[in-house]
Amino acid sequence: MRVMPYERTMIRVASPSASLDVQSSKSSQPSGGLYFFLGAIVILLILLILLFVFRKFINPSKWKTFFACTRKQPVAKDILSRNLHTISWFDFQTLKKATKNFHQDNLLGRGGFGPVFLGKLEDERLVAVKKLSVDKSQQRESEFLAEVRIITSIQHKNLVRLLGCCSDGDQRLLVYEYLKNRSLDLIVYGKSDLFLNWSARFQIILGIARGLQYLHEDSHMRIIHRDIKASNILLDDKFQPRIGDFGLARFFPEDQAYLSTNFAGTLGYTAPEYAIRGELSEKADIYSFGVLVLEIISCRKNTNLTLPSEMQYLPEYAWKLYKHSRLNDLIDPRIREDGIVEKEVMHAIHVAFFCLHPQASSRPAMSEIVAMLTCKVEIVQTPSRPIFLERKGKKDEKISWDSISEALPSPLKSDSPSYQHSK
Secondary structure: OOHHHHHHHHHHHHHHHHHHHHHHHHHOOOOHHHHHHHHHHHHHHHHHHHHHHHHHHOOHHHHHHHHHHHHHHHHHHHHHHOOOOOOEEOOHHHHHHHOOOOOHHHEEEEEOOEEEEEEEOOOOOEEEEEEOOHHHHHHHHHHHHHHHHHHOOOOOOOEOOEEEEEEEOOEEEEEEEOOOOOEOHHHHOOOOOOOOOHHHHHHHHHHHHHHHHHHHHHOOOOEEOOOOOHHHEEEOOOOOEEEOOOOOOEEOOOOOOOEEOOOOOOOOOOOHHHHHHOEEOHHHHHHHHHHHHHHHHHOOOOEOOOOOHHHOEHHHHHHHHHHOOOHHHHOOHHHHHHOOOHHHHHHHHHHHHHHOOOOHHHOOOHHHHHHHHOOOEEEOOOOOOOOOOOOOOOOOOOOOHHHHHHOOOOOOOOOOOOEEEOO
8 A cells, every 4th residue: 555655756856857857958959030040140251251352353333234234134125025926036146247347348337326337148138227326325224115016017018128226235237128228318419329310309299298198197196206207218229218217206195296205306307396395296297398399409408507598498598589589499300300290390389388378277188198199189378488407697787585485375276277178
């Protein structure tokens, strides 16, 4: 009967001893917090060493350039990936070889956003390679993407065709079809020995008008070119015109009369309401077209400060000749000698005057201009005197931008010209 208490006593004595052994074994092991602390110190030391090495041996500006390029690259490729069915992706080395390392002998021209070179691909195709200027990094990127986006969304026989592009590191290039007779300015400004008779010039005028009609009215997107001028009109082997250089082009909302934006374009071709107040609409392209028509007919630049003061600005000079019934003096003497139908030339000059109307909303739409040029409508209104934006004032005059602005009320509201359809 006394055995049980004895056993209980033995158990009580043994239990404290066992617990002491367990506690002493636990206390002999290092804690997890110590490991964490030591690991953090090691990692911090490694990071400090790496930071020292990078700052000592690697130029930080190079890394900034690298990361900037990697951010830009996916944007361009994303644009291209949605348009691979219409254009091709070119490797930079391929284009470098095609243009003989962009040799000056292959230089076709130089635009506002970079030079254009003649290139010959491995399949013997001739192409025009537009190399965007390096010194305009931010602007050239937006122009590059805008031009790719717009030109791949439209197609018309009077618009230049984009074959492909290249976005390689900091290089941005556009590859266009090569047009044998190059740009219109070489002929209009006397830089070429080529002579165009009136029939060829009229077909160029009409082709440009049809190209603009497509951009403004017939395309699935309403597009304003913003830089219609002779150097941006290319001519194929049959002297059919194609509008090129869409770097400044803008998509235009269908429900707006105009956009308020910063000026971009070429002085001498610029509509007054756009240059002065930044009011952009398709009527800015129409004004530029009117200036271009006068250039094609007269075969001279819109602004030439070496001429007598009354002849320096082409639209102003044309208007003075019109008021004095001497419009024949405006016509290129060579096409007069070649033989022209005077009525046709005078008709085209009158259309140009309507395009230069001081009120933007009174300028006819491009579809009406095409109809007038093809004599599908009869003009029943006399032209109005254009407002001129001279690059340089005369010595005895001071240009008043306020007075010009007063003649251009905003918003764009006025009566449209009257036309009568021919039967």
